[in-house]
Amino acid sequence: MTLHNCLLISVLILTTGCSYAQDPEIKPAIDWSEKLTEEQFRILRQCGTEPPFTGAFWDHHEDGVYCCAGCGQGLFDSRDKYDSGSGWPSFFEVLAEKAILTRTDYKLGYPRTELLCSACDGHLGHVFGDGPPPTGLRYCINSASLKFLLRDSEQVITRLLDGEN
Numbered sequence: 001m002t003l004h005n006c007l008l009i010s011v012l013i014l015t016t017g018c019s020y021a022q023d024p025e026i027k028p029a030i031d032w033s034e035k036l037t038e039e040q041f042r043i044l045r046q047c048g049t050e051p052p053f054t055g056a057f058w059d060h061h062e063d064g065v066y067c068c069a070g071c072g073q074g075l076f077d078s079r080d081k082y083d084s085g086s087g088w089p090s091f092f093e094v095l096a097e098k099a100i101l102t103r104t105d106y107k108l109g110y111p112r113t114e115l116l117c118s119a120c121d122g123h124l125g126h127v128f129g130d131g132p133p134p135t136g137l138r139y140c141i142n143s144a145s146l147k148f149l150l151r152d153s154e155q156v157i158t159r160l161l162d163g164e165n
Contacts, residue, residue: 030120036070043144044070044122047107047114052087055143059083064150065095066141071120075099075146076139084131084138089146091139092131100139102127115139 032045042048052058057066066076066089076091084090094100098118105114105126115124124145131138 032070037144039144040069043142044068044117044120044124047105047123048142049125050088050142050144055088057089057141057143057146057148058087060089060148062148062150064148064153066091066146066148068117068120068122068124069145069147070122071117072147073099073117073119075117075124076141078148078151082132084140086138086140088125089141089143090131091141092133092135092137094139100124115141117145 033041036044039048039050043050060081062078064078065074066078066081067074074095076089077093077095080091080093080095082090082092101116101118101121102113103116105112113127115127116122117124122145123142125139125141128138128140129136
């Protein structure tokens with residue numbers, strides 16, 4: 001393989017986002033560009049990443065639940081959040097295993113495990129095996145892919161009573 005071909009392949013990998021950009025036909029009834037901010041759209045639907053230490057939740061410490069900014073599905077509990085030093089919100093556990101889908105992402109030229117919201121297929125971030133006990137996992141999430149609900153908010157209480165995550 002020539003240097004030229006290697007460069008072309010590298011550029012292709014880096015510009016395609018995560019494993020693939022979100023197909024607009026996945027959820028045809030939703031116009032994501034109207035529902036989300038530009039930054040949320042870039043991250044959730046086009047597999048973008050926010051710069052470290054810039055998102056609203058990397059240093060956020062309130063008690064509650066982090067939900068998908070696209071569809072509102074509960075994803076993470078603030079009690080499972082920790083400071084990984086990465087500059088992104090990090091959790092060692094998901095609220096419910098069924099809330100997250102995974103797929104292999106080669107954006108950086110090597111395989112990583114990408115995380116997606118199981119309800120809307122929105123790109124959330126990645127999971128790594130360098131987290132704290134008890135799971136040893138670090139769910140590294142973009143703040144723009146999240147919205148936060150205080151634990152005692154009506155929405156969270158209603159979800160818990162209804163058995164939703």
